[in-house]
Each structure stands twice: as C-alpha cells, then as structure tokens.
Amino acid sequence: MKPLVFNNTVLRDGHQSLAATRMTTAQMLPAAAPLDALGFGALETWGGATIDSCLRFLNENPFTRLDQLKAAAPRTPHMMLLRGQNIVQYTSFPDDVVETFVRCSAKHGMDVFRVFDALNDARNLRTAIRSVKAAGKHAQGAICYTTSPVHTPEKLAALADELVAMECDSICIKDMAGLLSPRITYDLVKTIKSRHTLPIVVHSHETAGLALASYMAAIDAGADAVDTSVTPFANGTGQPDTVRMQAALAGHPRETHYDPRALFELRKYFEGVAAELTKFMSPANDRVDSDALCYQVPGGMLSNFRTQLVEMKMADRFNDVMAEVPVVREALGWIPLVTPTSQIVGTQAMLNVKFGRWKNLAQATIDIALGKYGRPPGPIKPEVLALARKQSGQEPVTGRPADLLAPRMPALREELATKKIPPTDENAVLFAMFPRETEAFYHPKAAAPAPVVVTPVAAGNASLNPPPFTGKISRYALTVDERRYETSVEVIN
Amino acid sequence: MKPLVFNNTVLRDGHQSLAATRMTTAQMLPAAAPLDALGFGALETWGGATIDSCLRFLNENPFTRLDQLKAAAPRTPHMMLLRGQNIVQYTSFPDDVVETFVRCSAKHGMDVFRVFDALNDARNLRTAIRSVKAAGKHAQGAICYTTSPVHTPEKLAALADELVAMECDSICIKDMAGLLSPRITYDLVKTIKSRHTLPIVVHSHETAGLALASYMAAIDAGADAVDTSVTPFANGTGQPDTVRMQAALAGHPRETHYDPRALFELRKYFEGVAAELTKFMSPANDRVDSDALCYQVPGGMLSNFRTQLVEMKMADRFNDVMAEVPVVREALGWIPLVTPTSQIVGTQAMLNVKFGRWKNLAQATIDIALGKYGRPPGPIKPEVLALARKQSGQEPVTGRPADLLAPRMPALREELATKKIPPTDENAVLFAMFPRETEAFYHPKAAAPAPVVVTPVAAGNASLNPPPFTGKISRYALTVDERRYETSVEVIN
Structure with missing residues (x-):
C-alpha cells in the first residue's frame, strides 16, 4: 500500500483563510523547527496572499521571510501557491516578470511551486511552469475545482493531460470553495490516476464541512497527499486540521503516524498566535457554512454580497440577485467563482x-x-460578447493574454533606481506587483506602526475596560470571549 | 441498491447538544409540519434530557409536548431516547416504573424507542425493550460506542447479538462522544450486518469533526439510516446537518433527495429560534473540538474538568489528572466516558x-x-474492589441492579394523591424521576417566570446600549456578533 503524506498549510493558507493572512514571520519562526521535524510532505510557507500582506500590513520583506523560514525549517520541502501569469496578483504580468519571480523564489529556497489559473486556462500556467523546471524545482500543476455543466470530471482530467504535457512533477486538485463531494473527488482522482502515474495532491477547505470526507474518498482512490493545517488555523474556511485528519484514518490501511504529542504542542503554540491575531479572526469563520451548499457559491462571497446590497439599497433583492448569479456565470462561460471572478460575477448580477x-x-x-x-471554461454568450465589443470598441483576445504584454524587467530596474530602491530582481518583481507598497517599505513616510498585539484580558465572559466617562463620545476596548473589539459609544439622547 | 434514510434529531438531540435542551414546544410546533412533510425515517422528538428540561426549566408537561408534536407531525414515526432501566434519569428504577413509562409514552404516540445503557449491560435494557414490544412499538437497541482495549468491534457486535435475541426491531450504533472513525464504523457495521438482517442506524456527533466521514463509511458498509439535524442545531457537538450530509452524498449510488428548498426554509426558521436561545448556545459549541482527539475524552468533559480543577486549586495539575483518567477508567472496567460516568471517572482522577x-x-x-x-465492560481492578467493599461494608451486586428494587407504582400513586397531584400513570412516572420538579409544575409557589427571549439588536459588530453613567457600578447589555451579554462595570481607579 502506497504511503500517504500530509502537507501542512498553517504558515500560508491556514492563516490566509482564517486570520486575513496576518501571521507575522516572528509568529511563524518558533513553529518552523517543530513543523520541520514532523516530516510533512511539504510545508506551504509562502505565496498566495502572504506576499501582498507582508508588504501592505506587516512591514516585512517577503523574501526575508522566505530566507528565515527556510533556515528554520531546512529539512521539509517548502511549497508556495503561484497564480500562474498573475504571479501573486490579480492581473497578467509579462513573461520576463514571471520568470524572474520564479527564479528569485527558487534562489531563496522555494522547492515546490503549486501553479494555478482561476480559469483553468493552461496557457496562463505555461511560463510559470517552464520557469520552475528551468530552476530545477518541483512544478505542481493545479486544477481548480468548481461545479458547472462544463466542469465534468472528464474535462477537469483533460487539464491534467495538459499539465503532464507541460512536464509537471505532480498535480493538485485545488478546491478553493470547499465544494468537492466525496464521490466526485473519488471519480476525479481515479480518472487522472487511470491516465497518469505522477503524484496527486488534494487541497480543499472545510467551508461547507465536506473536506475531510472528500479527502477520505481521495485517499481511497489513490491520492498521494492531502493538505492539512493546525488548529486554530484549520477547519472552517481553512483545511482540515492534522490531528483530525489523522484520527479519521485510524485503522485505515494508509493511516499516518505524525507525532500526536508534537502536534498537540504546535496547536497550543498556535492558539497563542491566534490570541494575538484576535481582531483578524472572524468569530464564525471556523464553522461549517452550509450557505455554500444552499446557494452553490463560496461562503465568503455571500457576506460580501449582503454588505454590497445594503450599500446599494438593494437588501430586499437578495434572492433575485442570487438567482441571477448562475445566469451571469453561464453567460461568462461558467467561470469559477473564486476571487476575483466571484466579485465580477456578483457585481454583474x-x-x-x-x-x-x-x-x-x-x-x-x-x-x-x-x-x-x-x-x-465554456463559450461566452453571444449577446454579452457583442455588447462587450461594442462598448469597449475592442476585439476579443484569442491568444494567450500575456502575449500582448511587452517585457518589463529593464524598465522596472530603472524605475527602482530612480526611486532609490535597491534595483535587485527581488525588488523589481515586488515593485511590479505592489508598487506603492514596495516603495513604502523602503521609504516609509512615517515610522511604521508597531504590530498590533491584542492580549485577551479575560476568557469566557464579557469584560469592559471603560475610560472615565467624560464626554458625548467614549471609546471602549471590549473583550468578549477572548475577542477584542475597539468600539466607540455615542450617547444620542 | 438499498435506499438510505435520514432521521432528524433537531427537536431532541439537536437542541440538547447545542442549546442546553432549552427549545420550547412553542418553538418546535411551527417546524413540526415541514419536518413531517420532508419524509424522514423518524423524527426524534422526545426523551433524553428533554423531559427533565420541560419540568425543570420550561414549565411544560412533557406528555403534552408529545401530544402536540404528534398531532402536528402525524405522518413520520416519532422517536425517543430511553436510558434503559434509568428511563430518562441517571439511576435505576424498578421494573414497574419502567413498564409504566413506556406504556404511557406509547399511548401518547411514541413510535420508535431507542434504548441504551451507558455500560452496554444488556440486562439494563431488558425491561424497557420488553415493554416496547408489549406496546406493539418499534424497539431499537443501542450500542454505545467508546474506545478502550475491551471495546473491540467483535465485543460491540456481540451486544448486537443480545439485542437481536431480545427481539429488537433495529440496532443503533450510538457514538455519544463523536469518537467513531470511518474505518472502525465500516468494520462495526459490516460485522453486525454479516450476522443479522435487521436495520442499522448510526448516530454520531461532530464534536471531533469525524461524524460525516464516519456516516459515509457506515453507508458504504450498508447502514440503513443515519441521524442528521438542522443548522444551527447541528454540527459541532450535535449531529451533521441534513443539507451537508445530503451534499456529501452527491453522486453516491445511495444519494438522498430531501427537498433542498424545504430544508433551507427550516434552517431559516431554526436560526430565528437559535436567536431566541442565544444565552444557552455556547459560542464555541458548533466548532470542531480536537481536544476530544488529543485527550481521547469527550469535549464537554474537559471544560468541566478545567472549572473543577480551578475550584480545587489544582489548575497546575491538569496534565497529571488527564494522565490519571485512563488509569481510573481501566480500574473501573473501562467504563465509557459519558454522563454520568465521565464525571465519576474525572472526579476520581x-x-x-x-x-x-x-x-x-x-x-x-x-x-x-x-x-x-x-x-x-471489563473487570474491576481487585485493589479497588477490595477498597470499595471495605469502605462500604457491602458486597458487590452480581445480578441485575434493578432486581434489588421493589415495585413503586402503588406507592407513587398514593404519594401523588397526598400531594394533590392528579394520580395518573403519567404523573407517577414523572414524579418517580423528578419529584420536586413535578410537584412544582402542579403547585408553583410563585408565578412561573416568563420565558427569556433575547432579541439581537445588531449583527456583525459590537454595539453598546449604555445607560447614563451615574455611579461606580454600571450595567450594560452588550450585543456582539448577535450574542447578548449582560455585564456590569465597576470603575476601580
């Protein structure tokens, strides 16, 4: 029986999904060696939204983070999430920027590059995968899972064929919205396994409470690895926690044996980190959200929707808008509902x-x-395509979008020099994606604010630390069940 | 392929597990007809802690509740949880009280009696099962699942043999603590199915986040039914929610087809009920609790433990006490950790x-x-048995405990008459179990307090409704993320 391995996502997707990507390198480092010692297949430590968050919120150089994590966890392969031609942003970048980013990441120690495209357009993966292979690293091609009439297991498996043709070293079934059901997972893994011998990893989210059961089905179908995380940066909108996944495999022929005591110590450690990140942890985001199942859209999309509808004074049209979502999705070729396409579809609805x-x-x-x-994934509705052409005065792009983009690296290096930022490749790719944030990192206009560390003052019940009541408006730091809220109170009568 | 059915537990275990058994009959009745129309295998509507709660907290006659629910949901069989010789209490009652209770329940419309004993001692089930059969009703014998060296699938399946010999109509695998793993579930169902043809129901809790995956394994092994509930009285310490369970079966040969729209409406209804029961819903009790997996004890036991250790000034001995738990359990014959045995083991540790x-x-x-x-389940450690004999001056009971109890029905009727309570069989069995509460129900010393209905005043963020700040201590009603907290604030400097 083929051994099963877990990857661990706590240092990337764990806190991206459950704490707004706000875990700092300082909070990660004490956990790096214990995570390294556990023997996971890979540690997801970088990429996705973490690079944006380092620059925008944490006043950290993302490459320095990678250096430090790699030094602290040298044994286990490090893994990152790469959005294909979008790198770790939302729009396409020229090939030379993608190539440079991958080369720099490899140089700083990245081992496994999980590359995906929200539209599953393999052309958007090509440059990234070729760059990873050129750097001698592991290229993992990802298939984004979503539900629609055009997303059949056969069609999704056809993307696997393209990934294999691009010489990927492994394949990831990436279920961003937690919509995989056990039976579909089983069929998808079996279909790909029947055609290819390379390893398959399944990555899901517990948003709808189906991930663990779908992992079980994937394992029965022969998947080689699954992604797990560490409580409290696990379950809910994140990956299943490692302890739970291992418990689910008790007695299974492929059961795993990650050290329970070490996992328990890690959990205790990360509970402390979560207490420091209280203000970023949504009270409900580690719960099962059957909204995702009722409406067949990702959970996070609904809360945004409700807020936007209120702002647009359309709160009473919620059901109409929800009914319009599949109409828009179909007209736009059944694009998956993931950031940013979920917002595009929602807004149009x-x-x-x-x-x-x-x-x-x-x-x-x-x-x-x-x-x-x-x-x-499917054809654009002719009526919508005609309107788009007319309103934009532009013709559709039929080739690879990035083919329209000129190389930018020389210009980026010049711009850095002008701005008195060290014109390294690392800075150039960061500046390409996050120009304002990169500049602010090197030339902060004022001292960066100290990182906010919220220490819970009481557990279990509400507590209040009121200042003396001196005026009409008063500010309170409220701590309720270990969550801190900064509030202001205005006496209005 | 044999059809699969869901039972629905929202009117009993759903709120017992997630809202301290506080759902009132008035809150249940609007949901009864929609639940009835959905075509569940059974509706669990009564028994367990609900009878205690009716009398103690809700000022309701439990038999009136049953009458009303039965009238409102006449089509689907009603199911109750019966603690064998303990009826719905924690200690043994004489056979005539058990018989009368079952006869009264059947008369008021109960159809399916799920009968269990915390020690899995079949002798404690005999009278109840015989009474159910005598009333012409469905006797479902339950096997309590727990983990220990003596709780092997073979030993547990042997109890199934005894239940079949007692002419049970079906068998329930009852996993109170949510410790079943998929593989063990599969083996257990297969083992019983290989010996018997009667239907098997699996009942679990999502406490450790394994229930849905274990249900999937049970279904693959041929289980006939699983217990589900309705969000927000589902998941976490309760049963998996129906929508989620049905989604997990998408594409499965035994997939179910409960009306999604009706389920969605029910969910919306019960969200309103949960808002009324806010003060009884623990903020964290619908989350995955891997404590249960780390310590191999039920989640609820740990929070009690921590409180008790603080009270006993032993908070620093938590790990020592946890390490002592399996020692005590083994010495007491590996008794399952369920109320009340979990408290007995914990206290002794x-x-x-x-x-x-x-x-x-x-x-x-x-x-x-x-x-x-x-x-x-296993032998008592000789050293402990010797101490127990010495300290009590008593010899061990080797027969059925209830054989030592004299009939009580005639005396109970007399006592009711003395207390000016109508001396019906119904009142007699209630009085036997809950004497003070039954008396208070008929002779309230003061008017019963109005039921507390907490209406959330704001969602999403903290809000404060402060009274004018007039003195050293001030009372605030705090509503944070739809939870209301009554607090007092003292300015201490």
Missing part, C-alpha cells in the same frame, strides 16, 4: 437586477468576455 | 492526584466498583 439584464456591463465583465483573463 | 492513588474513593466510584450501575 447586481447590475442586471438593478438596471435590467445586460443593460449595464461592468468593465471587468467586458474584460472577461473579451478573453483578457484567459479562455473561460 | 482528581482525587487520586490530590490525595494519592485510591487513597480517597468517591461514593460513585464505590458504587460503580460494586456493580450498582450494572456490569462494566
């Missing part, structure tokens, strides 16, 4: 309800229709 | 750590050792 169907096209809708994000 | 092992035996420990609760 609201516009359709408010102004009449296709009376008002958002710019992003036009861009999707014209193929600027890549080739959608 | 604390006493052992505080005073030295077996230096101070609690009365309940002595009773367990002497067989007063029934026959434990």
Whole structure:
C-alpha cells in the first residue's frame, strides 16, 4: 500500500483563510523547527496572499521571510501557491516578470511551486511552469475545482493531460470553495490516476464541512497527499486540521503516524498566535457554512454580497440577485467563482437586477468576455460578447493574454533606481506587483506602526475596560470571549 | 441498491447538544409540519434530557409536548431516547416504573424507542425493550460506542447479538462522544450486518469533526439510516446537518433527495429560534473540538474538568489528572466516558492526584466498583474492589441492579394523591424521576417566570446600549456578533 503524506498549510493558507493572512514571520519562526521535524510532505510557507500582506500590513520583506523560514525549517520541502501569469496578483504580468519571480523564489529556497489559473486556462500556467523546471524545482500543476455543466470530471482530467504535457512533477486538485463531494473527488482522482502515474495532491477547505470526507474518498482512490493545517488555523474556511485528519484514518490501511504529542504542542503554540491575531479572526469563520451548499457559491462571497446590497439599497433583492448569479456565470462561460471572478460575477448580477439584464456591463465583465483573463471554461454568450465589443470598441483576445504584454524587467530596474530602491530582481518583481507598497517599505513616510498585539484580558465572559466617562463620545476596548473589539459609544439622547 | 434514510434529531438531540435542551414546544410546533412533510425515517422528538428540561426549566408537561408534536407531525414515526432501566434519569428504577413509562409514552404516540445503557449491560435494557414490544412499538437497541482495549468491534457486535435475541426491531450504533472513525464504523457495521438482517442506524456527533466521514463509511458498509439535524442545531457537538450530509452524498449510488428548498426554509426558521436561545448556545459549541482527539475524552468533559480543577486549586495539575483518567477508567472496567460516568471517572482522577492513588474513593466510584450501575465492560481492578467493599461494608451486586428494587407504582400513586397531584400513570412516572420538579409544575409557589427571549439588536459588530453613567457600578447589555451579554462595570481607579 502506497504511503500517504500530509502537507501542512498553517504558515500560508491556514492563516490566509482564517486570520486575513496576518501571521507575522516572528509568529511563524518558533513553529518552523517543530513543523520541520514532523516530516510533512511539504510545508506551504509562502505565496498566495502572504506576499501582498507582508508588504501592505506587516512591514516585512517577503523574501526575508522566505530566507528565515527556510533556515528554520531546512529539512521539509517548502511549497508556495503561484497564480500562474498573475504571479501573486490579480492581473497578467509579462513573461520576463514571471520568470524572474520564479527564479528569485527558487534562489531563496522555494522547492515546490503549486501553479494555478482561476480559469483553468493552461496557457496562463505555461511560463510559470517552464520557469520552475528551468530552476530545477518541483512544478505542481493545479486544477481548480468548481461545479458547472462544463466542469465534468472528464474535462477537469483533460487539464491534467495538459499539465503532464507541460512536464509537471505532480498535480493538485485545488478546491478553493470547499465544494468537492466525496464521490466526485473519488471519480476525479481515479480518472487522472487511470491516465497518469505522477503524484496527486488534494487541497480543499472545510467551508461547507465536506473536506475531510472528500479527502477520505481521495485517499481511497489513490491520492498521494492531502493538505492539512493546525488548529486554530484549520477547519472552517481553512483545511482540515492534522490531528483530525489523522484520527479519521485510524485503522485505515494508509493511516499516518505524525507525532500526536508534537502536534498537540504546535496547536497550543498556535492558539497563542491566534490570541494575538484576535481582531483578524472572524468569530464564525471556523464553522461549517452550509450557505455554500444552499446557494452553490463560496461562503465568503455571500457576506460580501449582503454588505454590497445594503450599500446599494438593494437588501430586499437578495434572492433575485442570487438567482441571477448562475445566469451571469453561464453567460461568462461558467467561470469559477473564486476571487476575483466571484466579485465580477456578483457585481454583474447586481447590475442586471438593478438596471435590467445586460443593460449595464461592468468593465471587468467586458474584460472577461473579451478573453483578457484567459479562455473561460465554456463559450461566452453571444449577446454579452457583442455588447462587450461594442462598448469597449475592442476585439476579443484569442491568444494567450500575456502575449500582448511587452517585457518589463529593464524598465522596472530603472524605475527602482530612480526611486532609490535597491534595483535587485527581488525588488523589481515586488515593485511590479505592489508598487506603492514596495516603495513604502523602503521609504516609509512615517515610522511604521508597531504590530498590533491584542492580549485577551479575560476568557469566557464579557469584560469592559471603560475610560472615565467624560464626554458625548467614549471609546471602549471590549473583550468578549477572548475577542477584542475597539468600539466607540455615542450617547444620542 | 438499498435506499438510505435520514432521521432528524433537531427537536431532541439537536437542541440538547447545542442549546442546553432549552427549545420550547412553542418553538418546535411551527417546524413540526415541514419536518413531517420532508419524509424522514423518524423524527426524534422526545426523551433524553428533554423531559427533565420541560419540568425543570420550561414549565411544560412533557406528555403534552408529545401530544402536540404528534398531532402536528402525524405522518413520520416519532422517536425517543430511553436510558434503559434509568428511563430518562441517571439511576435505576424498578421494573414497574419502567413498564409504566413506556406504556404511557406509547399511548401518547411514541413510535420508535431507542434504548441504551451507558455500560452496554444488556440486562439494563431488558425491561424497557420488553415493554416496547408489549406496546406493539418499534424497539431499537443501542450500542454505545467508546474506545478502550475491551471495546473491540467483535465485543460491540456481540451486544448486537443480545439485542437481536431480545427481539429488537433495529440496532443503533450510538457514538455519544463523536469518537467513531470511518474505518472502525465500516468494520462495526459490516460485522453486525454479516450476522443479522435487521436495520442499522448510526448516530454520531461532530464534536471531533469525524461524524460525516464516519456516516459515509457506515453507508458504504450498508447502514440503513443515519441521524442528521438542522443548522444551527447541528454540527459541532450535535449531529451533521441534513443539507451537508445530503451534499456529501452527491453522486453516491445511495444519494438522498430531501427537498433542498424545504430544508433551507427550516434552517431559516431554526436560526430565528437559535436567536431566541442565544444565552444557552455556547459560542464555541458548533466548532470542531480536537481536544476530544488529543485527550481521547469527550469535549464537554474537559471544560468541566478545567472549572473543577480551578475550584480545587489544582489548575497546575491538569496534565497529571488527564494522565490519571485512563488509569481510573481501566480500574473501573473501562467504563465509557459519558454522563454520568465521565464525571465519576474525572472526579476520581482528581482525587487520586490530590490525595494519592485510591487513597480517597468517591461514593460513585464505590458504587460503580460494586456493580450498582450494572456490569462494566471489563473487570474491576481487585485493589479497588477490595477498597470499595471495605469502605462500604457491602458486597458487590452480581445480578441485575434493578432486581434489588421493589415495585413503586402503588406507592407513587398514593404519594401523588397526598400531594394533590392528579394520580395518573403519567404523573407517577414523572414524579418517580423528578419529584420536586413535578410537584412544582402542579403547585408553583410563585408565578412561573416568563420565558427569556433575547432579541439581537445588531449583527456583525459590537454595539453598546449604555445607560447614563451615574455611579461606580454600571450595567450594560452588550450585543456582539448577535450574542447578548449582560455585564456590569465597576470603575476601580
């Protein structure tokens, strides 16, 4: 029986999914050696939103983080999430920027590059995968799972064929929204395994409470690895926790044997980190959210929706907008509902309800229709395509979107020099994606604010630390069940 | 392929597990007809702690509740949880009281009696099962699942043989602590199915986040039914929610087809009920609790433990006490850790750590050792048995504990008459179990307090409704993320 391995995502997706990507390198480092010693298949430590968060919120150089984590956990392969041609941003970058980013990441110690494209357009993966192979690293091609009439196991498995043709070293089934069901997972893994011998990793989220059961089905179908995390940066909108996943395999022919005591110590450690990150942890985001199942859209999309509808004074149209979502999705070729496409679809659904169907096209809708994000999984509705052409005065992009982009590296290096930022490749790729944030990192206008560390003052019940009541408006730091809220109170009568 | 059915537990275990059994009949009735129309295998509507709660907290006659629910949901069989010789209490009752209770329940419309004994001592089930059969109703014998060296699938399946010999109509695998893993579930169901043809129901809790995956394994092994509930009285310490369980079966040969729209409406309804029961819903009790997996004890036991250790000024001995738990459990014949045995084991573990092992035996420990609760799964440690005999001056009970109890029905009727309570069979059995509460129900000393209904005043963020700040101590009603906290604030400097 083939051994099963767990990857651990706590240092990347764990806190990205459950704590707004706010874990600092200082909070990660004490856990790095214990994580390294546990013998996971890979440690996901970088990429996704962490690079943005380092620069935007944490005043950290992302490459320094990678250096430090690699030094602290040298034994286990490090893994990162790479958004193909988008690198770790939301729009396409020129090939030379993608190549440089991958080369720099490899130089700083990254081992496994998990590369995906939200539209599953293999052309958006090509440059990244080729760069990873050129750096002598492990290229893992990802298949984004979503549900639609055009996302059949056969179609998704066909992408696996393309990934294999691009010489990927392994394949990841990436279920961002937690929509995989056990039976579909089983069929998908079996279908790919029947055609290819390379390893398959399954990555899911417990958003709808199906991930662990789907992992079990994947394991029965022969998957080689699954992604798990550490409580409290696990379960809910994150990956299943390692202890739980291991418990689920008790007595299974492929059961794992990660040291329970070490896992328990890690959990205790990360509970302390979570207490420091209280203000970023949504009270409900580690719960099962059957909204995702009721509406067939990702859980996070719904809370955004509700807020936006209130802002647009359309709160009473919620059901109409929800009913419009599949209409928009179908018209845009059944694009997966993931950031940023979930927002594009949601916004267009609201516009359709408010102004009449296709009376008002958002710019992003036009861009999707014209193929600027890549080739959608299904055809664009002719009526919408015609409107997009007319309103933009542009013709659809039929080739690879990045083919339209000129090389930028020389210009980026010059711009860095002008701005008195060391013109390294690392800085150039960061500046390409996050120009304002990178500049602010090197030239902070004021001293960076100290990182916020919230220490819970009481557990179990509400506590209040009120200042003397001196005026009409008073500010309170409220700590309720270990969550801190900064509030202001205005006496209005 | 044999059809799969779901039972629905929202009206009993759903709120017992997630809202301290506080759902009122008035809150249940609007949901009864929609639940009835969904076509569940059974609706669990009564028994367990609900009868105690009706009398103690809700000022309701439990039999009136049953009458009303039965009238409102006449189509689906009603199911109750019965603690064998303990009826719905914690100690043994004479056979005539058990018989009368079952006869009254059947008369008021109960259809399916799920009968269990915490020690899995079949002798404690005999009278109840015989009474159910005599009333022409469905007797479902339950096997309590727990983990220990003596709780092998073969030993547990042997209890199934006894249940079949007692002419049970079906068998329930009852996993109170949510410790079943998929593989063990599969083996257990397969083992029983290989010997018997009667239907098997699996009942678990998501406490450790394994229930849904274990249900999937049970279904693959041929189980006939699983217990589900309705969000927000589902998941966490409760059963998996119906929508989620059905989603997990998508594409499965035995997939179910409960109306998603009706389920969604029910969920919306019960969200309103949960808002009314906010003060009884623990903020964290619908989350995955891997404590249960780390310590191999039920989640609820740990929070009690921590509180008790603080009270006993032993908070620093937590790990010692946890390490002592399996020692005590083994000495008491590996009794399952369920209320009340979890408290008995926990208390003895604390006493052992505080005073030295077996230096101070609690009365309940002595009773367990002497067989007063029934026959434990394994042998009592001779040293502990000798101490129990010496300290109590009593010999062990080797027969069925209830054989030592004289009939009580005539005396109970007399006592009711003396107390001016209508001397019906219904009142007699309630009075036998809950004398003070039954008397208070008929002769309230003061008007019953109005039920507390907490209406959330804001969602999403903290809000404060402060009274004018007039003195040193001020009371605030705090609503944070839809939870209301009544607090007082004292300015101390």
